[in-house]
Amino acid sequence: MVTMRAMTADEKMEYFMERIESGDKIQADDWMPEEYRQTLIKLISMHGISEIMGALPEKEWVPKAPSLYRKLGIMAKVQDEMGHGQLLLRVAEDLMKPYGKTRGDIMQDLFNEDLKFHNVFHMETKTWADAGLIGWLVDGAAIITQTNMLDASYGPYAKALQRICAEEVFHAQHGESIIMALAEGTKEQQAMVQDALNRWWPALLMFFGPPSKATTGASKQEATIKYRIRKNTNEELRQSFLDKYIPRILSLSLTIPDDTLHFDQEKKHWVYQQPDWTEFKNIIKNNGPKSQARLNLRRSSYENNAWVREALSAVVE
Amino acid sequence: MSNIERMMSAEEKKALEALIFQLADDDFLFSYRGSEWLGLAPHIEEDVASSSITQDSMGHAAMYYKLLEDLGLGKADDLAHLRPAQERKNSVLTERVNGDGYYMDTPQYDWAYTVVRSYFYTQAKRAKINSLRESSYEPLRDIAVKVSMELYYHVMHWKLWFEQLLSSTEEAKSKMVSALKLVVDDMGDLFSYGEQKELIERFDLIDSEEKIQNNWLEALRPTFEKLKLDLPIIPEPKLNGRNGQHTDELQTAIDTLSEVYRLDTATNW
Numbered sequence: 299m300v301t302m303r304a305m306t307a308d309e310k311m312e313y314f315m316e317r318i319e320s321g322d323k324i325q326a327d328d329w330m331p332e333e334y335r336q337t338l339i340k341l342i343s344m345h346g347i348s349e350i351m352g353a354l355p356e357k358e359w360v361p362k363a364p365s366l367y368r369k370l371g372i373m374a375k376v377q378d379e380m381g382h383g384q385l386l387l388r389v390a391e392d393l394m395k396p397y398g399k400t401r402g403d404i405m406q407d408l409f410n411e412d413l414k415f416h417n418v419f420h421m422e423t424k425t426w427a428d429a430g431l432i433g434w435l436v437d438g439a440a441i442i443t444q445t446n447m448l449d450a451s452y453g454p455y456a457k458a459l460q461r462i463c464a465e466e467v468f469h470a471q472h473g474e475s476i477i478m479a480l481a482e483g484t485k486e487q488q489a490m491v492q493d494a495l496n497r498w499w500p501a502l503l504m505f506f507g508p509p510s511k512a513t514t515g516a517s518k519q520e521a522t523i524k525y526r527i528r529k530n531t532n533e534e535l536r537q538s539f540l541d542k543y544i545p546r547i548l549s550l551s552l553t554i555p556d557d558t559l560h561f562d563q564e565k566k567h568w569v570y571q572q573p574d575w576t577e578f579k580n581i582i583k584n585n586g587p588k589s590q591a592r593l594n595l596r597r598s599s600y601e602n603n604a605w606v607r608e609a610l611s612a613v614v615e
Numbered sequence: 616m617s618n619i620e621r622m623m624s625a626e627e628k629k630a631l632e633a634l635i636f637q638l639a640d641d642d643f644l645f646s647y648r649g650s651e652w653l654g655l656a657p658h659i660e661e662d663v664a665s666s667s668i669t670q671d672s673m674g675h676a677a678m679y680y681k682l683l684e685d686l687g688l689g690k691a692d693d694l695a696h697l698r699p700a701q702e703r704k705n706s707v708l709t710e711r712v713n714g715d716g717y718y719m720d721t722p723q724y725d726w727a728y729t730v731v732r733s734y735f736y737t738q739a740k741r742a743k744i745n746s747l748r749e750s751s752y753e754p755l756r757d758i759a760v761k762v763s764m765e766l767y768y769h770v771m772h773w774k775l776w777f778e779q780l781l782s783s784t785e786e787a788k789s790k791m792v793s794a795l796k797l798v799v800d801d802m803g804d805l806f807s808y809g810e811q812k813e814l815i816e817r818f819d820l821i822d823s824e825e826k827i828q829n830n831w832l833e834a835l836r837p838t839f840e841k842l843k844l845d846l847p848i849i850p851e852p853k854l855n856g857r858n859g860q861h862t863d864e865l866q867t868a869i870d871t872l873s874e875v876y877r878l879d880t881a882t883n884w
Contacts, residue, residue, distance in 0.1 A: 350654070350659065353653065353654040354654050357650075357653040357654045357718075358719055359875075360650045360653055361647055361650050361651065361718070361871050361872055362871060362872070362874045362875050363875070364696075364875035364876040364878075364884035365692045365696075365876065365884050366673065366676070366677040366680065366691060366692055366695055367677075368884060369650075369673055370670060370673055370674060370677065373650060373653075373666060373669060373670045373673060374670055376653055376654070376666070377653075377662075377663060377666040377667065377670065380653075380654065380659060380662045380663050380666065381663045383659055384659045384660060384663060387659065426875045426884075476884075479883050479884055480884075482883075483882050483883060483884075484879060484882050486878070486879065487879070487882060594721055595655070595720075595721050598721040598723070599654075599655040599721075599722075599724075602723050602724070603655075603656070603657035603658075603726055605784070605786050605787060605790065606657035606658075606726050606780070606787070607657060607658060608784055608786070608787075609779070609780055609783035609784045609786070609787035610657075610779065610783070612783050612784045612787075613779045613782060613783050
């Protein structure tokens with residue numbers, strides 16, 4: 299048996315890399331390099347908090363969902379997202395234990411704007427079609443990035459992702475069903491979907507992050523690939539998304555708002571109009587269309603309910 | 616022979632419809648108020664748990680509206696979304712806002728109020744559901760069996776919150792006591808069957824108002840004794856929702872609930 303105490307720092311690192319390269323899973327109490335722990339904390343707390351912030355744009359449409367059936371569907375969907383947030387924050391909390399940090403710190407980091415949430419959840423929703431489009435294409439994009447990490451070297455994250463991905467498949471079906479009803483519906487309903495697609499398209503391209511560090515000055519993809527947390531680059535994931543969804547979008551007689559979009563047969567990839575990466579940088583600095591409004595909603599509800607959390611910790615058994 | 620096929624007198628049908636509208640509208644509004652909390656509950660675990668209850672309650676409302684559709688009263692979705700406030704039969708308690716502010720802005724909802732309302736409402740619903748298991752109308756008996764399985768957990772959930780917040784900090788207790796007053800003030804019509812009381816009771820669709828209310832009080836008694844609280848005294852209703860009398864808070868809720876549906880009520884959404 300290898301005992302970690304007897305090893306030098308270099309040997310520990312070498313043994314760690316051997317483990318993850320052979321497909322072994324790292325557990326919460328195992329030794330791990332500081333960079334790995336930090337990368338995971340950042341990735342998983344951002345993922346968890348994005349699930350929770352991601353509930354906000356959709357919850358706007360829960361009471362307004364246009365039938366009893368749709369009301370039930372979207373309620374279940376938003377509840378799942380909160381459940382994913384819970385699951386992920388627990389994984390992050392375990393990783394933060396050596397620093398004496400808890401979920402309360404994650405929340406404070408969000409409120410102080412040190413911890414960011416996913417760029418797609420800074421966007422505004424305007425119509426019911428947005429609720430469908432989020433389920434169909436945003437969750438569809440999430441399935442692509444998350445299945446890419448199903449074999450992540452960190453065991454607890456991989457395990458959480460298995461459950462999350464299974465539920466995301468239902469979400470994408472829920473979204474697709476809303477979109478199909480609209481696309482097959484009246485002229486007004488069809489226009490509603492087209493308008494939603496026009497508004498969300500750049501955000502969907504941005505979803506996967508910049509192609510490289512050169513685009514925006516920062517990207518975490520190198521570290522996450524080195525440590526076998528994910529397999530593919532941002533651009534590879536974006537191409538998978540385009541492969542999967544462009545035919546489906548076109549089959550609903552929708553128009554993708556990009557005249558330059560085409561498949562390059564020689565290079566075997568999609569050529570598309572780059573989204574505005576300066577705008578992306580603004581969004582992830584919490585200067586997107588709804589960034590501050592959603593943060594304020596979270597902050598104010600957290601403060602408004604502080605007495606409840608205090609009361610629960612004071613309950614005498 | 617099923618009840619739907621059985622010949623029903625005009626009076627019996629009138630009583631039945633009145634009762635089902637009360638049950639449907641109660642759960643529809645209760646669920647709506649719960650759904651406004653989505654993403655904003657005091658902690659994430661509670662968000663997941665209470666949104667389960669909210670979903671179940673919407674599911675129950677949907678079953679009742681479907682029953683009304685089967686009775687020939689129109690499409691379930693029309694009944695849920697299009698009836699104006701004065702035609703609604705929900706109790707005033709279920710239509711009340713969760714606190715200040717609109718759910719789309721930054722509302723200051725009151726968790727104490729939500730706990731008291733939800734505990735009292737789900738416990739009252741349980742008294743009704745227990746009675747509906749013996750209803751003379753078979754489809755209601757069937758629904759009661761399905762609902763009671765879920766309701767067991769709803770009552771347990773809200774009772775735990777009720778007991779915990781009343782056994783905790785002074786701030787929590789004081790908020791709960793204020794919430795208790797607000798909730799009890801609105802309870803005048805919760806056990807009422809409104810204008811159709813005599814018919815509803817005559818056809819054995821459900822136990823009498825008095826019996827349901829008494830069963831509700833008996834269910835609360837152990838909790839109230841444990842917390843050294845006096846059992847609530849239900850006031851006379853200022854408004855009776857069962858007769859279509861409501862606060863303005865109801866019409867605002869209906870406007871939100873039907874905003875998209877009203878764009879086109881003939882199409883498939």
